[in-house]
Amino acid sequence: MSVLEVENLEVYYETEEGPVQAVDDVSFSLEEGENLGIVGESGCGKTTLAKAIIGILPDAGYVNRGQIRFDGDDLTEMTDAQRRRLKWEEISMIAQSAMNSLDPVYTIREQITEAIEAHRPGTGRVESTEIVTEMFELVGLDPDRADDYPHQFSGGMRQRAMIAMALALEPSLVLADEPTTALDVIMQDQILKRVNRIQEEINSSMLVITHDVSVVAETCDRVLVMYAGKVAEEGPVEEIFNQPYHPYTIGLKRAFPNIRMPDQDLLSIRGYPPELVDPPEGCRFAERCPMATNRCYEEEPEAHHINGLRSYCHYADKIDEELRPRADDAETWKQTEAARAQTQTQQPGMGDD
Numbered sequence: 001m002s003v004l005e006v007e008n009l010e011v012y013y014e015t016e017e018g019p020v021q022a023v024d025d026v027s028f029s030l031e032e033g034e035n036l037g038i039v040g041e042s043g044c045g046k047t048t049l050a051k052a053i054i055g056i057l058p059d060a061g062y063v064n065r066g067q068i069r070f071d072g073d074d075l076t077e078m079t080d081a082q083r084r085r086l087k088w089e090e091i092s093m094i095a096q097s098a099m100n101s102l103d104p105v106y107t108i109r110e111q112i113t114e115a116i117e118a119h120r121p122g123t124g125r126v127e128s129t130e131i132v133t134e135m136f137e138l139v140g141l142d143p144d145r146a147d148d149y150p151h152q153f154s155g156g157m158r159q160r161a162m163i164a165m166a167l168a169l170e171p172s173l174v175l176a177d178e179p180t181t182a183l184d185v186i187m188q189d190q191i192l193k194r195v196n197r198i199q200e201e202i203n204s205s206m207l208v209i210t211h212d213v214s215v216v217a218e219t220c221d222r223v224l225v226m227y228a229g230k231v232a233e234e235g236p237v238e239e240i241f242n243q244p245y246h247p248y249t250i251g252l253k254r255a256f257p258n259i260r261m262p263d264q265d266l267l268s269i270r271g272y273p274p275e276l277v278d279p280p281e282g283c284r285f286a287e288r289c290p291m292a293t294n295r296c297y298e299e300e301p302e303a304h305h306i307n308g309l310r311s312y313c314h315y316a317d318k319i320d321e322e323l324r325p326r327a328d329d330a331e332t333w334k335q336t337e338a339a340r341a342q343t344q345t346q347q348p349g350m351g352d353d
Contacts, residue, residue, distance in 0.1 A: 002069075003173055003205045004030040004053070009066035011045070011052050017277045022048040022061070024229040024279070030173070030205050037208045037216030037237070039252070040226035041273060046209045047096065049226075050175045053207075054093050055083040070173065089119040092166040096177040101162055102150040109146035112165045119169060135164035138194055140187075156183045160191060167195070170202040177209045192219050213256050217241060225249050228273045228284040235309035245304070245311040245319045247289045250327050267330050283314070290332050291315050291323055 011023035023045040030036050038046045051057050053068055055075065068075040070091065075083065095101040103111055112135070113128045123131075133143040139160040150158055159180065166174055179195070180188040196219060199206060208220055216223055216237065223240040225233040225248065233246040244250050251269040271288040274280050283289070286296040295314055304316035315322065326332045 001032050002029045003032050003034075003071060004207075005067070005069040006049075006053070007067045007069070009049070009052065009068065010064040011048050011057070012062055012064050013048075013058075014060045014062075015277065019277070021276045021279055022229055023052065024276075026066075026226070026229075026231055028224055028231070028234060030207065032172075033199070033203050033205060034222070035199070035206045035208060035220040037210065037220035037223045038226060039210060039213060039216055039223060040232075041252075042211070043228075043273060044226040045229040046226055047177055050093065050177055050207060050209055054087065054091055054175055055080070056093075085119075087119075088115045088166075088171065089169045090171055091173045091175065092169070092171040093175040094162050094166045094177060094179045096181060102158060104150055107147045107149055108153070108161050112146075112161075112168055115165060116168055131168055132164075135168050138167075138198055139164045140190060140194065156187055159183060163191065163195060167198050167202075167204075170204065172204055174199075174204055174206040175209070176206055178211070179208065180210075180212075180215060188215070189218075195219070213241070213253070225252065228279065229276055230284060231310075231312060232285065233309060233311045233313075235307075235311075239308050243307065245306050245309055245316040246285075246313045247291055247319070247323055248285045249311075250319070250323060251288075251333060254327060254333075265330070267328070267333055269333050283312075291318075 006029070007027050009023055009026045010021065013020040013022055026045070026049060028036070038049065040046055048057070048061065051061070052063055053075065057063075063076050066076070070086070102108070109132050112132050116123055116128045116131060132146050136143040136146055141157060141160055141164065145153070153161060163179060180191055183191060192215065206219075208216060210216060220237050222235060223237055224231060225240070225246065227248050233240065233244055233249045240249065241253065244253060248269070251267070254267040255269065256266070269288050274284055274287065280286070280297070281300070282298050283292070283296045283301050286292040289296065299314070301312045301314045304311045304313065306316055313319070323332070
């Protein structure tokens with residue numbers, strides 16, 4: 001059963017230069033008890049997508065088109081009051097910046113208790129205290145520190161406090177935006193294991209938004225790769241990390257260290273994502289893609305379904321023979337327009353498009 005269904009979602013921001021298309025025609029679903037990781041470069045639309053789901057877009061942002069169905073109900077058609085009733089109890093969010101998300105003039109206990117009592121009016125102070133104690137223990141915090149203020153916590157402790165607050169009411173859906181950013185790798189591992197254990201207990205689903213593919217590999221069942229506001233590729237974690245079929249995913253994967261190949265040099269994708277005030281026609285990755293042809297600049301790719309993946313690349317069926325054999329060569333990702341044009345003339349199967 002799908003807890004969350006996002007269909008053809010478009011989110012815009014109004015700016016002085018014009019509307020910015022931050023999320024463009026994004027569709028996916030999330031099953032009960034499933035974790036979905038959303039990865040991509042900064043500015044690709046990951047956080048905007050999460051804010052649109054929970055309904056906390058800034059004043060300049062708005063949903064232009066599409067549906068966000070939670071347990072069958074379209075969130076885009078709900079009033080603010082209806083959405084507020086869902087927040088924390090049914091849908092909660094672990095924010096990226098814990099210091100900015102916690103009120104500096106209230107203790108951690110007061111803030112968690114306020115969320116509990118606001119959504120469960122019949123909850124007494126004794127029960128609220130028990131919940132706070134239990135959640136602190138689950139995330140590895142001393143319950144005696146619950147009466148401290150945010151500034152008395154380290155960055156990692158504040159992040160764990162935010163995780164405790166987000167999970168206190170056992171929500172069906174957790175939106176985790178860089179949930180372990182402030183934590184070292186040892187604490188990160190401990191926290192992720194605790195979060196997964198809590199999820200199993202309450203059977204919740206989670207969207208994990210992160211730059212760190214290792215977090216996704218450890219916590220998620222599926223991955224959604226975004227680029228310039230669009231879905232580039234989506235599929236099971238194992239397939240995405242072992243054998244992706246979109247050039248962007250392949251390049252992104254090679255930009256992160258591989259513990260199985262410690263001597264392997266990291267590669268970078270040349271160039272920058274396009275401006276989204278006036279998005280380019282065709283494939284948005286074309287300017288940076290070593291496989292791009294004229295067709296890529298003119299025609300937007302449709303989804304190719306290969307080995308359980310949904311890949312938006314015209315040449316997904318040629319990845320194995322064309323790109324994968326040379327993806328580990330840094331020169332592959334440094335091709336100039338002139339070099340690419342020459343390559344296309346030498347590849348009649350692709351360059352004629």
